[in-house]
Amino acid sequence: MTLPADDGFSTRAIHVGQEPDPTTGAVVLPIYQTSTFAQDVVGQTRAGYDYSRAGNPTSTALELALASLERGRHAKAFASGMAAADTAIRAMLRPGDHLIIPDDAYGGSFRLIDKIGVPWGLTYTAVPIADLDAVRAAVRPTTRLIWCETPTNPLLTIADIYAISEIAHDAGAKLLVDNTFASPYLQQPLVLGADVVMHSTTKYVGGHSDIIGGALITADDELGESFSFHAKSMGGIAGPFDAWLTLRGLKTLAVRMERHCDNAEAIADLLQSHSRVGRVYYPGLENHEGHDVAAGQMLRYGGMVSFRVAGGREEAVKICSRTRLFTLAESLGGVESLIEHPGLMTHASVAGSSLEVPDDLIRLSVGIEDIDDLMADLSDALN
Template structure:
């Protein structure tokens, strides 16, 4: 069975790389829980596999599916989103190189670049990526990478992928887009000119808060080879069972994302009208400064919502502790709704830096529960 490249998104998510097993006819890709593979002749493998760090059939199925959904040619699955981010940095940059990052980057990405990349010899500039003039001004002769998140975490800023790709090309640099918040269903950066797409597959791709993983996808053959080399050499690859869980989640990504978006839009309506809520951050709002760009490059606006509360940090912390269905916890993108206080949780690593987030900010990962129940729960916590 083959799946044409022009099949719909949900069809490709279910079928690409996932043909029925040739021996048994099993319609679900098996978990090849093995570390090594028998060779009949020295140096000649049966199906291109010799050792599971280098390649595993379950992981290959996931990588093929992810590459198809992002309209790329090469996908590599890693043990975590940060392992994928580290591989991207090591594959593209060298000591002495400069990169541009968002001024509201994810705390983990900032920590990787600032605490590990800088001692390794990198330099970086943190700029608001929505300000294209600021991005152009930040480019240096040794700039080799623009690191983009859109929407950003946790302030849901929007960057114009097409325009950033043009800036990167002019600078002889690469554009990497962290597509974790949008997922491949809502946004496909490679089609807009990006060179690399990064995912924490822990989030929307896996979708069930039961597996940790990451991925890099590209249409560039040289980059694809470099990512494969680094995955094999550094070893932070996705294991067979983790790959299988992620692949299972991927099959329902399209239907889940529609429900996430439906629910998030109604949560935004509640927050916008509530007297104890200040600014609401959601690219679906026409008042959002990046709304028009988001509307042009996203299918819908996602399941992530952030807002500031009247009463400051103390009140924000209290609200986070008063919900019943919105579970207080880090991460995002699962079927269950989560609530967190970024300044004290996911973004504590940027405290005291130029990327510090407001301490009255709350971030929601809106799940796929019944919306009436979610609205009631959040209303009770706010009141």
């Protein structure tokens, strides 16, 4: 379904690509749980589909919705965020190319680039992504991509998307923005100059901790065609049921993100005033180094909060085990609140590297439970 460009976010999330089924009138998009499609004449498909690795109507609906919400023209859904990341690397880079990454990037992205990309022939430089001079200084003649997270995972650093896009384009490179922490509701990097947006749709887009998925979105026709070709050729595509669950989550993204933000703001304030907390990382706080940039490019500041505690690693680990409602688990972006120790969990792969995270750091994915209950739970764990 094509909607006017000025229709609101939630309207597009609910309707784009999701018109009632023409055969039965079903309001909810069917799950096309099929591997292949009948052809009446050799080489002539009924609706453009021949084999689900190359395309499936359920996945197409998700891709149309994601492209609309990110203000792109092309989207491709993948089996995981890392499948999307790998496809971006294969499609956009070649052996001998150089890329720039944040020095506090997600551990899985770092592992992919450092352990798989480097043996393939890539080189990279890790820089503080909020420091434009450092980004500019890292550019080489062989730089083809700046890989950006904003907010970053787990230190919630804010990158100036527009300014970095200018640095990339002046160097003849592309800018990819991992928009997982912000979600399309809070931030649309393509509008700010990025060439590609990447998501782990496992997180806020799906929103219920029941699927694994990823996506790449672009307004560039050549990149869009390349992503589709690589997905078909490499096979890391989203299955129809996962695509359907992700699309269902997408419909409530706006209302969920508002509640995530409300709760995270209250949790950040609580932590900032607590005697056992050393530093709070949340872009909604006025003392956050990237607050002004975030205010200019984000609708609100998200549901992720990180903080450091007095007592070091041992105390951080104990706090993670003492919560009742904050579940000790990896991942993020679901309706339930999660707590984790990045150094020993999600970011263990960067130990010993320039991306190593502080060992007294705790990361929270603040859910949509009643805020009084969440605050009491966290206070009890800290005390």
